[in-house]
Each structure stands twice: as C-alpha cells, then as structure tokens.
Amino acid sequence: MTNDAQYNFAYLDEQTKRMIRRAILKGVAIPGYQVPFASREMPMPYGWGTGGVQVSAAVLTPDDTFKVIDQGADDTTNAVSIRRFFQKTAGVAVTERTSEASVIQTRHRIPEEPLREDQILVYQVPIPEPLRFLEPRESETRKMHSLQEYGLMHVKLYEDITRHGQIATSYAYPVRVEGRYVMDPSPIPKFDNPKLEMDAIQLFGAGREQRIYAIPPHTSVASLDFDDHPFDPAKADHPCVLCGTEESYLDEVITDDEGGRMFVCSDTDFCRSRQSHSEARR
Amino acid sequence: MTPNTLGGGFADEARDAAFAFRACLDVMARPGRIGTLRGAVPPPPLSVAAGTLLLTLCDAQTPVWLGASIDNPMIRNWIAFHTGAPVTTSKSEAQFALGRWPDLHPIFDFSMGTPEYPDRSATLIVEQDNLAPEGTVLSGPGIREVTHLSLPETDAFQQNAALYPQGLDFYFTARDRIAALPRSTKVEAA
Numbered sequence: 001m002t003n004d005a006q007y008n009f010a011y012l013d014e015q016t017k018r019m020i021r022r023a024i025l026k027g028v029a030i031p032g033y034q035v036p037f038a039s040r041e042m043p044m045p046y047g048w049g050t051g052g053v054q055v056s057a058a059v060l061t062p063d064d065t066f067k068v069i070d071q072g073a074d075d076t077t078n079a080v081s082i083r084r085f086f087q088k089t090a091g092v093a094v095t096e097r098t099s100e101a102s103v104i105q106t107r108h109r110i111p112e113e114p115l116r117e118d119q120i121l122v123y124q125v126p127i128p129e130p131l132r133f134l135e136p137r138e139s140e141t142r143k144m145h146s147l148q149e150y151g152l153m154h155v156k157l158y159e160d161i162t163r164h165g166q167i168a169t170s171y172a173y174p175v176r177v178e179g180r181y182v183m184d185p186s187p188i189p190k191f192d193n194p195k196l197e198m199d200a201i202q203l204f205g206a207g208r209e210q211r212i213y214a215i216p217p218h219t220s221v222a223s224l225d226f227d228d229h230p231f232d233p234a235k236a237d238h239p240c241v242l243c244g245t246e247e248s249y250l251d252e253v254i255t256d257d258e259g260g261r262m263f264v265c266s267d268t269d270f271c272r273s274r275q276s277h278s279e280a281r282r
Numbered sequence: 283m284t285p286n287t288l289g290g291g292f293a294d295e296a297r298d299a300a301f302a303f304r305a306c307l308d309v310m311a312r313p314g315r316i317g318t319l320r321g322a323v324p325p326p327p328l329s330v331a332a333g334t335l336l337l338t339l340c341d342a343q344t345p346v347w348l349g350a351s352i353d354n355p356m357i358r359n360w361i362a363f364h365t366g367a368p369v370t371t372s373k374s375e376a377q378f379a380l381g382r383w384p385d386l387h388p389i390f391d392f393s394m395g396t397p398e399y400p401d402r403s404a405t406l407i408v409e410q411d412n413l414a415p416e417g418t419v420l421s422g423p424g425i426r427e428v429t430h431l432s433l434p435e436t437d438a439f440q441q442n443a444a445l446y447p448q449g450l451d452f453y454f455t456a457r458d459r460i461a462a463l464p465r466s467t468k469v470e471a472a
Contacts, residue, residue, distance in 0.1 A: 009296035017296075018341050021303050022377075025339075026401035028310050029451045029464035031423050035401045059307070061300040117312075146397035178423055178466065180447060201311045216311040216424035216466075 010057040010090040016040055020058035020212070024203060027214035032177030033145070034128050039210040044085075048078055050207030052105045052124035053085070059120060059203065060086060060103055065093045067101035072109040072249070072266035079107070098269050108171070110192040112248045112270040115200035117217060123186045125206035128213065130174045130184040150182050153224060161229055170234070176222045177215060185221075191235045191249045196221040238263040243274035287359040290323035292337055298322075302338040310451070310462040314420045314429035316413050319460040322364075325356040331455035332380060332407050337364055339405075340378055345370040347392075349381015352409065373404075380407045383434040390441070392450055400447040403465075408434065410456045422467040430472065431461055439469040 008014065016038075023037040042050040060066065066086050070079040074096040082105060083094050095101050098111040105122040115121060127133075131141045134152045144150070153174055160168045173190035177183050185196055186204060196202070202215040215221060225231040236250045241262045248270055250263040265271035292298035298321040309317045324333025340346055346367045348357065361367055370376050373391040386392075386406055395403035414432040418439075421428045431454075433439060442449045442465055449465030463469075 009300065014295055014299060015341055015343075017299070017303075018339060019343070021306075022339055022344070023401070024307065025310050025405070025451070026403075028307065028424075029466060030400055030447050031466060033400060033447060036399075059304070061304055062297055063301075142398040201307065214311075218426050219423040 007089045009062070010060050010086065011042075012040065012054065012057045016054075017058045020054055023212045024055065024058060024214060027203070027212050028201070028216050030181075031215050031219050032175075032181030032183040032213060034211040034213045036210055037212050039207045042207065044081070046208040047126065049082060049105070049107055049124035051205030051209075051212070052107070052122050052207075053082060053205075054207060055122045055203050055205035055212060056082075056086065056103060056105050057090075059122065060090050060092055062091060064102045065095050065100055066090075067095050067098065067104045068106070069104065069109055069111065069267075069269075070107045071251070072111075072270075073268045075268065096269055097273070098267075108187045108189075109249070109266060110188060110195045110198075112265070112267045114195075115198050117199040119200040121198075121200050121202045123188075123202065123204045125184070125186045125204050125209070125211070127172075128184055128204065128206040128209050128211040130172075130182050145181060148180070150176075153182055154226075157224060158226070161226070166232075167225070167229060173231075174224050176224060178220050179222075182224070183213065183215075183221075189235070189249055190223065190231075191233045193221075193223045193231070194233055236263050240265045240271060243271045243278070245271075245274060286325055287356055287363060290325070290333070290360065291364045292321050299338050302334050305460065306335060306338060306453070306462075309453075309460055310424075310464055312424045313422065313463050313467040314415065314425060314431040314461060316415060316431075316459055316461045318458055319455070320458045325354075325360050327352060327409075328357055328360075328380075329409055329455045330458040331460040332409055332453075333360075334458075335407060335453060335455065335460065336361060336367070336378070336380070340365045340367040342366040342368070344377040345372075345375050347371070347373055347376035347379040347381075347404075349379070349385025351382045351385050352380055376404050378405050378407060380409070382409050389438055389450060394445055394448045394450060397448065400449070403448065403450055405451045405453065407453045407455060410434065410454055413454055413456045413459045413461050417472050419470040419472055420463070420467050421470075424464075425467070431463070433463070433469070436469055436471045439463060439467075443468055 223231040319331040322333040392404035452463040
C-alpha cells in the first residue's frame with residue numbers, strides 16, 4: 001500500500017528526523033548517556049512506545065524488514081499496531097521472524113535468538129532515568145551522572161538484600177555501560193541483561209521523557225551487583241510446555257481458577273520455530 | 283551564483299537521507315569501519331561523502347563552521363540552498379565543522395559539551411585524500427578487539443578521548459567513503 005500523497009516517508013517530517021538522527025549519533029558516541037531530544041506527538045498515546053516509534057522512524061529505510069515485539073510476542077495489540085503503522089507510512093516489509101528482520105522494535109524483551117551485526121534493536125522506554133525513583137530532580141540526577149555519584153543506587157540494591165536476603169529487582173535492572181554511565185535497560189527482565197552485550201546496535205527511545213540513548217556493538221554492559229551477592233539472571237524454574245526448552249524466558253499463564261498454570265516461552269517466534277523444528281524431525 | 287549550487291541535492295530527500303543516515307550510524311557505531319556514503323553531488327572541493335553528510339544531518343538549527351581550504355562562495359551557496367544551515371565563524375558556536383585536518387586546528391576551540399550535557403559538543407568532518415584500514419590502533423565500544431584507521435595524527439585524538447564523556451566526535455571523508463571516530467574510542471600509535 002502506498003500513501004505517498006498523505007505522509008512523508010516513515011511519517012515524521014525530515015527536520016524532525018534530522019534532529020532525532022543527531023541525537024542518536026551523540027547517544028552512540030557516549031554509550032549509556034541520555035541525550036535530550038524534542039520528542040513529537042505521535043498518533044498513539046504515551047506509554048504505547050512513542051519514543052521507540054520515533055527512533056524507528058528516524059532509522060528505517062525502504063529496504064528494511066521490520067519486526068515489533070511486545071513482551072516477546074508479535075501478535076499483541078501494541079506490536080500489531082506499530083508494525084502496521086510503519087507498513088502504512090514507510091511501506092517497509094514486515095516479519096515475525098527474528099532472523100529475517102533488519103530493524104526490531106521491542107517493548108520489554110530481547111529476542112532469544114542472538115542478533116547479528118546487520119540488525120538494529122529499538123527499545124521502548126517508559127522511564128529512562130535509573131536514578132529517578134531515588135532522586136526526583138532532573139538537575140540533581142544530571143549532576144550525579146556527571147560526577148559518577150552512583151552510591152545511592154548501590155544503597156537501594158543493598159536495602160533489597162537486607163530486607164529480602166537477595167536483590168529483589170527483577171526487571172529494569174540497572175547496568176553500568178563501559179564502566180561509566182549507569183543506565184536503565186528499559187523494563188526488560190533481568191534474565192535479558194547478559195544479552196545487552198551483543199553484535200547489533202541497540203537504540204533506546206523514551207517519548208514522554210524526551211530522551212534517546214544507545215549501546216553500540218561490543219560495549220561492556222555490567223549489571224550492578226556486590227562481590228558477595230553476584231548478579232543472577234534468574235528465570236522461572238520450568239521448561240516451556242509448548243516447545244520444551246529450558247533456556248528461554250517464560251511467561252506464567254493462569255489456566256483456570258483452581259490454581260492451574262503453565263509456563264510458556266515469552267518469545268513467540270523462538271517458541272514457534274522450535275515447535276516446527278521438532279515437528280519436522282518427527 | 284553558478285548553476286550547480288542549486289543542483290547536487292538528494293533526488294528523493296526522505297529516502298536518500300534515510301539510506302545516508304544508516305551509513306552514518308553504522309560507521310559511528312563501529313569506529314574505524316569504512317563505509318560508503320552517496321546521494322549528494324556538492325561543488326568542489328567538497329567530497330561526495332562530506333556533502334551527503336551535511337544534507338543528512340544539518341539544517342537551520344545547526345551552525346556549520348567551514349575550514350579555509352573548503353570555504354568558497356559556491357560551497358556556502360550550496361549549503362544555504364540545500365540545508366539552510368547558518369555558516370558561523372565562531373568555533374564555539376558550531377555544531378558541525380568541516381575542513382581538512384590543518385584547517386580545524388586548534389580543535390579544542392570547538393564545543394566539547396558540558397559535564398552535565400556532554401552531547402552538546404561539535405562533530406568535526408575531516409576531509410582526507412584517502413581512508414585506509416591501517417595505521418592508528420583503535421579500541422573501545424563498537425570494536426570487537428582492535429581495528430586500524432589512517433588518522434591524520436594520534437595525539438589530538440588521545441587528548442580528546444581523555445576528556446570522555448566530554449569531547450568531540452569525528453567523521454573522516456574521502457570521495458564517497460566515510461569513517462568515524464567517536465570520543466569513546468581509545469587511540470594508540472601503530
């Protein structure tokens with residue numbers, strides 16, 4: 001479908017895309033640092049991924065194959081509507097297969113299948129500032145980042161240990177990028193944190209909060225921890241009931257009102273390709 | 283005004299700029315990699331890559347500083363017509379600077395950002411005769427182990443990296459080839 005007459009390529013006007021592109025490049029040059037940008041209103045509400053959508057719009061070319069996942073799934077409302085948005089406004093090819101995509105926009109997961117260097121992962125970020133719940137003033141958190149004053153974050157994690165015996169933060173687990181900036185990896189489960197060191201370019205967009213940040217390939221990304229409480233990328237201790245893997249991150253699905261439940265892969269493409277593989281082998 | 287200052291822009295602005303940006307992103311995310319950047323045909327002595335970079339990233343919001351060996355009325359008219367970017371003579375005001383390496387000295391007069399906002403720094407576009415994956419040793423984010431790039435010198439880039447997270451970011455352009463050196467890259471003499 002072509003909508004050339006109605007929309008500029010990828011919806012945003014060229015000047016907006018240039019502004020976003022300049023912010024992305026500064027973000028790549030300073031891994032983990034939050035670059036302010038003049039976020040635009042998008043035809044979807046804040047909280048639906050307006051930051052990710054603006055980054056995707058600035059990055060997409062007509063040759064791209066685009067994939068969108070929401071908590072690992074390609075077929076939820078958020079994922080479907082963003083995928084259709086760019087199908088309509090940029091005319092790009094779309095896919096549900098991780099390996100076929102060149103740009104993947106994600107809400108709160110990293111695909112199980114390792115990404116290649118010719119792929120770009122775009123994250124939707126609700127609260128980009130990892131220190132925000134510890135210090136509400138932007139002027140102060142800016143200063144804390146500039147002075148690498150991250151003691152407060154360690155105190156917070158330590159309080160978890162004194163209260164629960166372990167670090168209870170299970171998603172949006174703070175990381176330190178290249179030994180410099182403490183960064184919020186967006187609300188991905190901490191299971192995904194080790195995957196943040198990858199071959200693909202990772203871009204983060206927060207629309208309401210007007211921030212863009214990035215992790216280039218081969219960049220060190222360390223989850224914060226303590227010598228006696230090392231980081232543990234925990235997951236539910238079950239195999240997936242559909243594909244049987246014990247390696248992937250699982251969703252718990254309630255099946256009745258008598259406590260029945262099952263665990264299935266959160267990454268629908270990963271699960272589906274494993275199921276079709278094992279069927280083919282039969 | 284000569285006729286070719288009106289020509290040489292993107293044929294299809296949105297799509298050409300999208301492809302050009304991806305080349306700029308790819309080389310900035312992988313310092314030392316040499317990519318291809320085409321789309322614009324600027325007047326001499328500007329290279330195709332440098333001209334395309336200006337069209338991709340510059341507009342009325344980004345003051346551009348021009349080095350003596352690049353600065354001529356045709357270039358100024360071409361930049362004004364195609365991007366609307368103001369040409370500035372103040373190094374500290376410039377968001378982009380364009381020139382050959384000797385033109386740009388002293389480079390630390392350009393804005394290096396502030397401790398709170400290190401992104402408010404200039405991007406320098408350095409025109410070269412050639413780009414080759416040899417010479418200076420690069421390591422850091424975006425580089426698997428080490429890589430090599432024919433930089434015009436080593437000292438200035440080491441000083442720049444020592445300012446991290448403040449500092450300048452560089453693009454190197456030769457004909458339709460482009461490479462990048464962000465401030466995060468560690469530089470050592472070969």
